[in-house]
Amino acid sequence: MFGLFFKNSQKLALPKELQVRCASKKTGGSSRNGRDSAGEYVIPGNILMRQRGTKFHPGENVGIGKDHTLYAKTPGYVRFYKEINNGPCLTTKKPRERRIIAIALTKDQKFPADPNAPRTRGFFLVDQTKMKDEIEQLRIQHFEKRDAIFNN
Numbered sequence: 001m002f003g004l005f006f007k008n009s010q011k012l013a014l015p016k017e018l019q020v021r022c023a024s025k026k027t028g029g030s031s032r033n034g035r036d037s038a039g040e041y042v043i044p045g046n047i048l049m050r051q052r053g054t055k056f057h058p059g060e061n062v063g064i065g066k067d068h069t070l071y072a073k074t075p076g077y078v079r080f081y082k083e084i085n086n087g088p089c090l091t092t093k094k095p096r097e098r099r100i101i102a103i104a105l106t107k108d109q110k111f112p113a114d115p116n117a118p119r120t121r122g123f124f125l126v127d128q129t130k131m132k133d134e135i136e137q138l139r140i141q142h143f144e145k146r147d148a149i150f151n152n
Contacts, residue, residue, distance in 0.1 A: 038080050042072040048101055056080075059102030059111065074122055076103040081111045 037048055048070040049056055058064045059081070061074040072078075078101065085096040102111050105122045 037078045040078050041076070042078055042103065043075045044072055046072045048072060048078060056099045056101050059100040060113070061103035061105075062101055070101055072103050074103055074105065076105045076122070077107055077109075078102075079104050079109075079111045083112060 050069050054068055056070060058070055061076060063071050063073050081100055083098045083100055085098060088094060089096050105120050109120060
């Protein structure tokens with residue numbers, strides 16, 4: 001039979017008993033659930049959401065990477081909210097909604113924030129020049145106390 005297609009071919013020898021191994025477990029599908037980080041405390045650089053496209057948009061204190069990954073810019077608590085855009089959708093005639101992720105600096109901060117309200121400032125933003133002066137004053141006080149103890 002093989003001689004018709006291949007020149008000088010030999011017959012293939014197949015074993016009499018052919019063993020076939022089947023899977024003992026079904027393969028599990030992947031889940032896209034389980035990544036809800038609402039209310040969770042995060043530090044700068046924590047990844048909040050990996051996504052393809054902008055299903056969620058960055059809000060206050062949230063950055064977006066070139067692959068649309070959302071990450072925290074400041075320490076705080078994760079908040080999800082929706083923002084209604086101007087004008088209806090052209091196909092469904094419903095108002096457009098954007099899902100937004102933001103970082104609240106305090107536990108009780110609510111979103112969306114009133115644009116006319118004063119911005120909240122985190123305590124992690126420190127004036128470094130003032131801090132250097134305070135450290136220098138503490139150092140001088142420490143040495144004065146030490147000298148007073150050893151001189152008596």
